[in-house]
Amino acid sequence: MPRELVNPPNLYNxxxxxxxxxxxxxxxxxxxxAGQVAWNAQGDLVGAGDLARxxxxxxxxxxxxxxxxxxxxxxxxxxxxxxxKHTPDKLGVVLGxxxxxxxxxxxxxxxxxxxxxxxxxxxxxxxEAIAVIP
Numbered sequence: 001m002p003r004e005l006v007n008p009p010n011l012y013n014x015x016x017x018x019x020x021x022x023x024x025x026x027x028x029x030x031x032x033x034a035g036q037v038a039w040n041a042q043g044d045l046v047g048a049g050d051l052a053r054x055x056x057x058x059x060x061x062x063x064x065x066x067x068x069x070x071x072x073x074x075x076x077x078x079x080x081x082x083x084x085k086h087t088p089d090k091l092g093v094v095l096g097x098x099x100x101x102x103x104x105x106x107x108x109x110x111x112x113x114x115x116x117x118x119x120x121x122x123x124x125x126x127x128e129a130i131a132v133i134p
Contacts, residue, residue, distance in 0.1 A: 002028035019110035023077035035128040036061040078130040079110040086114025
């Protein structure tokens with residue numbers, strides 16, 4: 001396995017919140033994924049005003065990039081999640097979609113950031129990632 005997730009027993013259980021404390025890369029090639037937003041293949045916004053639907057589309061886009069190089073979500077070693085005008089009620093929405101994205105596998109480390117805005121006003125969430133490809 002090209003990645004080893006690190007969740008020390010002396011730290012809090014981060015996996016229940018949808019992320020691991022760290023990922024250790026063992027060989028392989030590194031794939032740096034640009035921040036993905038909720039645009040479909042035609043460049044149209046998916047889920048206007050709907051944080052859950054936008055997050056789902058963002059993750060579908062990440063999965064599409066991973067698939068293009070023969071990788072899977074379990075090859076991710078890092079996520080950074082940017083949410084516009086974050087409030088605590090948004091956390092469960094976004095992390096629920098991320099948890100579903102992993103399909104029961106242990107999640108990669110993720111830094112969740114509240115931001116004032118993204119590149120365009122209709123965008124509610126953006127996720128960038130790093131994967132290690134065996």
